[in-house]
Amino acid sequence: MTTVDDRTPAVADVSDPSRLAEPDEAISAEELQLATRNHGIPLEALRYDVTPAGLHYLLIHYDIPDVDTTDHVLTVGGAVDRPLAVTLAELRERPRVTHQVTLECAGNGRALLHPRPVSQPWLVEAVGNAEWTGTPLAPLLREAGLGPDAVDVVFTGADHGVERGVEQDYQRGLPVTDALREEVLLAYEMNGAPLLPQHGAPLRLIVPGWYGMAHVKWLRSIEVRTEPFEGYQNAVAYRVRRDTDDPGVPVTRIEPRALVRPPGFPDFMSRRRVVRPGPCTLDGRAWSGHAPVVSVEVTVDGGASWVPAELDPAAGGDFAWRRWRHEWTATPGRYVLSARATDASGRTQPVEQPWNRGGFANNLVQRVEVVVPAE
Amino acid sequence: MTTVDDRTPAVADVSDPSRLAEPDEAISAEELQLATRNHGIPLEALRYDVTPAGLHYLLIHYDIPDVDTTDHVLTVGGAVDRPLAVTLAELRERPRVTHQVTLECAGNGRALLHPRPVSQPWLVEAVGNAEWTGTPLAPLLREAGLGPDAVDVVFTGADHGVERGVEQDYQRGLPVTDALREEVLLAYEMNGAPLLPQHGAPLRLIVPGWYGMAHVKWLRSIEVRTEPFEGYQNAVAYRVRRDTDDPGVPVTRIEPRALVRPPGFPDFMSRRRVVRPGPCTLDGRAWSGHAPVVSVEVTVDGGASWVPAELDPAAGGDFAWRRWRHEWTATPGRYVLSARATDASGRTQPVEQPWNRGGFANNLVQRVEVVVPAE
Numbered sequence: 052m053t054t055v056d057d058r059t060p061a062v063a064d065v066s067d068p069s070r071l072a073e074p075d076e077a078i079s080a081e082e083l084q085l086a087t088r089n090h091g092i093p094l095e096a097l098r099y100d101v102t103p104a105g106l107h108y109l110l111i112h113y114d115i116p117d118v119d120t121t122d123h124v125l126t127v128g129g130a131v132d133r134p135l136a137v138t139l140a141e142l143r144e145r146p147r148v149t150h151q152v153t154l155e156c157a158g159n160g161r162a163l164l165h166p167r168p169v170s171q172p173w174l175v176e177a178v179g180n181a182e183w184t185g186t187p188l189a190p191l192l193r194e195a196g197l198g199p200d201a202v203d204v205v206f207t208g209a210d211h212g213v214e215r216g217v218e219q220d221y222q223r224g225l226p227v228t229d230a231l232r233e234e235v236l237l238a239y240e241m242n243g244a245p246l247l248p249q250h251g252a253p254l255r256l257i258v259p260g261w262y263g264m265a266h267v268k269w270l271r272s273i274e275v276r277t278e279p280f281e282g283y284q285n286a287v288a289y290r291v292r293r294d295t296d297d298p299g300v301p302v303t304r305i306e307p308r309a310l311v312r313p314p315g316f317p318d319f320m321s322r323r324r325v326v327r328p329g330p331c332t333l334d335g336r337a338w339s340g341h342a343p344v345v346s347v348e349v350t351v352d353g354g355a356s357w358v359p360a361e362l363d364p365a366a367g368g369d370f371a372w373r374r375w376r377h378e379w380t381a382t383p384g385r386y387v388l389s390a391r392a393t394d395a396s397g398r399t400q401p402v403e404q405p406w407n408r409g410g411f412a413n414n415l416v417q418r419v420e421v422v423v424p425a426e
Numbered sequence: 427m428t429t430v431d432d433r434t435p436a437v438a439d440v441s442d443p444s445r446l447a448e449p450d451e452a453i454s455a456e457e458l459q460l461a462t463r464n465h466g467i468p469l470e471a472l473r474y475d476v477t478p479a480g481l482h483y484l485l486i487h488y489d490i491p492d493v494d495t496t497d498h499v500l501t502v503g504g505a506v507d508r509p510l511a512v513t514l515a516e517l518r519e520r521p522r523v524t525h526q527v528t529l530e531c532a533g534n535g536r537a538l539l540h541p542r543p544v545s546q547p548w549l550v551e552a553v554g555n556a557e558w559t560g561t562p563l564a565p566l567l568r569e570a571g572l573g574p575d576a577v578d579v580v581f582t583g584a585d586h587g588v589e590r591g592v593e594q595d596y597q598r599g600l601p602v603t604d605a606l607r608e609e610v611l612l613a614y615e616m617n618g619a620p621l622l623p624q625h626g627a628p629l630r631l632i633v634p635g636w637y638g639m640a641h642v643k644w645l646r647s648i649e650v651r652t653e654p655f656e657g658y659q660n661a662v663a664y665r666v667r668r669d670t671d672d673p674g675v676p677v678t679r680i681e682p683r684a685l686v687r688p689p690g691f692p693d694f695m696s697r698r699r700v701v702r703p704g705p706c707t708l709d710g711r712a713w714s715g716h717a718p719v720v721s722v723e724v725t726v727d728g729g730a731s732w733v734p735a736e737l738d739p740a741a742g743g744d745f746a747w748r749r750w751r752h753e754w755t756a757t758p759g760r761y762v763l764s765a766r767a768t769d770a771s772g773r774t775q776p777v778e779q780p781w782n783r784g785g786f787a788n789n790l791v792q793r794v795e796v797v798v799p800a801e
Binding site: 176 | 434435436437439440441442451452453454455456457458459460461462463464465466468469470471473478479480481482484486487488489490492537544545547548549551586587588589590593622623624688691692693694695696697698699700758759760797798799800
């Protein structure tokens with residue numbers, strides 16, 4: 052046996068305290084370790100209406116669990132009249148619906164913050180848009196018999212790990228009014244195929260409009276509570292706080308964001324773009340979890356001037372991203388491209404970034420550096 | 427028009443010179459940008475014999491190109507008697523074979539080097555094992571009529587970009603003797619499904635045993651040359667050099683490597699592992715592109731002592747990884763786990779890392795930190 056100190060270690064010893072990066076601190080080894088296993092959408096994949104398998108962003112808190120997909124059972128319990136145990140086959144026999152839903156990680160943009168919260172270091176790419184097929188949750192909850200005193204519905208996944216010293220199964224509570232929204236799904240297919248292991252096979256929750264942490268993967272249990280759920284992922288992790296003493300507010304729906312599909316072709320290392328002089332269609336995607344996107348503006352001069360983009364029809368529905376486009380005539384020079392979305396609730400993207408301790412719900416405009424050489 | 431300087435920019439302006447990180451320099455913004463779009467295998471996915479879609483490592487030099495997969499034509503030309511233009515449908519009518527092949531990025535391990543070459547910052551995870559289906563290349567070359575003076579065969583993809591100031595289609599030359607190996611494939615399926623866009627749809631080269639750079643994706647042309655190919659990816663990029671003045675030697679076959687599937691469960695941020703006391707099967711995968719793996723050794727004390735692991739049968743063939751396992755009885759303490767592969771050519775993994783300027787063909791043993799708490 053090899054010990055580096057004499058004390059018998061405890062589970063909590065695998066965790067370090069949360070911290071902010073020093074003002075000039077580059078990405079740490081532990082942030083890189085997360086970046087090599089989780090991944091974003093390659094921005095050129097914004098060309099696809101529906102993100103193909105393997106290109107959708109992934110954020111996995113612990114390990115992808117080894118779930119037996121054939122014998123999987125979902126339990127529904129807690130404050131209900133009739134606890135249920137439902138097999139996957141039984142879920143597949145229930146009414147089947149498909150929703151196109153844009154998912155975004157609540158920490159998207161974190162690595163661009165100053166100071167930078169040290170966690171999964173996303174830039175802008177933690178997003179994807181997929182077709183999720185499953186059965187609506189609300190009828191199942193009603194069959195179980197939800198009492199009038201129900202407050203939160205707690206969803207538990209099969210993934211297990213430690214965060215900041217707290218050992219846990221991944222578990223999220225959702226207010227009962229949100230859990231009863233008709234578009235909330237128990238999903239067993241993504242893009243017409245059974246869920247992949249990394250997307251929650253064989254069953255996950257889909258809460259259209261909410262950031263990714265709500266869409267519990269590898270779902271194995273649903274529990275109705277008559278008191279607010281105080282588990283780690285609700286009470287500690289996913290909160291917008293000024294500092295660690297601030298109780299903060301829960302992270303819920305996705306703030307509006309637009310991304311530019313980088314035009315032209317890239318340099319390998321810098322990812323700066325080359326665009327040939329002449330007509331160039333700029334395009335990309337825009338989404339919001341609060342309300343439909345109603346406008347997108349584009350700048351090619353780093354924000355000095357903005358022009359309205361055209362919006363394609365919202366073919367994917369209210370919870371899917373929407374394509375925008377703008378015809379640009381590229382002339383030799385250097386440019387910084389950005390797009391900015393506004394939704395029907397009046398929310399838009401800030402030009403200067405508000406900051407919070409966890410680096411959540413950021414939606415600062417993206418910057419795409421482009422060189423247009425002489426012909 | 428906005429220019430930050432008065433000079434009309436050139437294509438090469440998107441590139442910066444290659445460089446080594448400063449001795450204490452953490453991961454830079456540009457390295458992070460690559461890490462968020464390319465991705466490794468999550469190490470728990472070493473549990474699968476064949477890596478599922480979306481979990482295989484990906485290294486994309488430029489953008490995933492937008493290839494029309496229905497009208498795709500492969501040309502075979504250069505120093506041949508009968509130039510060919512072959513449709514995908516025609517390739518599918520030719521003899522069909524499937525090989526299980528482990529692919530590893532030539533830059534795997536780069537981010538652990540001191541000093542660190544600044545490029546795609548892999549730790550240990552740039553690997554995957556898939557079933558590739560296609561038609562053998564050699565008969566097609568023979569049909570085209572390969573002369574006795576053929577030296578190199580050049581494979582060109584549909585991906586286009588800039589590297590170190592050089593604009594290029596991704597293009598690799600392969601010595602003709604290697605191109606004529608019977609197991610080299612023109613692959614159109616991965617794991618029984620049409621290639622995904624990010625894996626080279628609709629057609630890629632598979633060169634079993636070689637690092638990833640040889641397996642040209644989005645393959646559109648094959649050209650036989652009677653002089654050695656001096657393109658960027660052969661003559662400049664993928665070479666093992668002491669310094670930038672050293673012409674170096676080409677990167678070719680995969681050096682032996684074993685990975686440990688991290689046991690127990692992880693901490694979110696540090697990825698350190700918790701293993702409960704008691705019996706614990708350690709396992710993982712081992713591979714080499716030079717010759718079959720003949721032994722794997724395991725250490726739980728950071729390399730102070732090594733014990734032989736059991737090897738599962740080589741069910742995937744000579745070019746697929748092989749599972750190893752070792753029964754460990756975990757008692758409370760702190761451990762560093764590693765595994766070390768040796769192949770039939772006598773090659774093994776170094777305990778101290780040799781270094782080269784590009785950070786290629788590294789195979790230093792992995793280190794997995796584990797805590798075993800009191801029961």
